[in-house]
Amino acid sequence: MSMRELFSKDEIFQKIAELGRELTEFYRGRELTVIVLMNGGAFFGSDLARAIDLPLWFDSIRVSSYTHDRRGDEVKLSDTLKLPVKERDILLVDDVFDSGETIRTCKEHLLNAGAKSVRAAVLVNKQVAGRKNEPDWAIFEAPDLYLVGFGLDSEELYRNIPCVGVIE
Numbered sequence: 001m002s003m004r005e006l007f008s009k010d011e012i013f014q015k016i017a018e019l020g021r022e023l024t025e026f027y028r029g030r031e032l033t034v035i036v037l038m039n040g041g042a043f044f045g046s047d048l049a050r051a052i053d054l055p056l057w058f059d060s061i062r063v064s065s066y067t068h069d070r071r072g073d074e075v076k077l078s079d080t081l082k083l084p085v086k087e088r089d090i091l092l093v094d095d096v097f098d099s100g101e102t103i104r105t106c107k108e109h110l111l112n113a114g115a116k117s118v119r120a121a122v123l124v125n126k127q128v129a130g131r132k133n134e135p136d137w138a139i140f141e142a143p144d145l146y147l148v149g150f151g152l153d154s155e156e157l158y159r160n161i162p163c164v165g166v167i168e
Helices: 009-027 042-051 101-112
Strands: 003-007 032-038 056-067 070-077 089-097 117-127 137-143 164-167
Touching: 003 137, 009 042, 009 089, 009 117, 009 137, 032 042, 032 101, 042 056, 042 089, 042 117, 056 101, 070 101, 089 101, 101 117
Parallel strands: 032 056, 032 089, 089 117, 117 137
Antiparallel strands: 003 164, 056 070
C-alpha cells in the first residue's frame, strides 16, 4: 500500500487536546454522554473522551453506511445503547462526516428517544458537494477523497495507522 499522509499523529493529538478543552467549557455544568459511532469512531472517540475534563458517560453504537468502500443510501443502526439517553446531552463522535446521513440518522434516533440535545464531533469533515448539513465540531477539513488511518478504513483495514492519509 502506498499512502500520502494528510494529517500526522502529532497534528491529530494536538487538535484533539484543543477540542477537548473547547468541549469541556461547552458542556461544563451539564451531564454529558459521549456516544461513539463504531467502528470508525473508536480511535478518535476514546482519545477525545480522555481530553474532555469532565465526568461523562461513555457508550457506543454500531452504525454502517458503507458497503465495500462505497457510500450507501441507507444508514443501518445495528446495536442498541447500554445507557439511557432520555434528558441527556449527547455528543456523537465519528471518524468522518461526508454525506451527513449517518449523523443525521443517529441524531434523529436519539432525539426521538428523548435526548435533551444531540451534537456531533468528527475527526474529518469531507468537503462533499450538495450536502445539506454540517457537524457541530470537526478537527480537520479534507477534500472528498477516500481516507484511511486513525479509525478510517478500507474494507476494515488500515484503521490502526496513527495518521490520516489517502491511499494512492
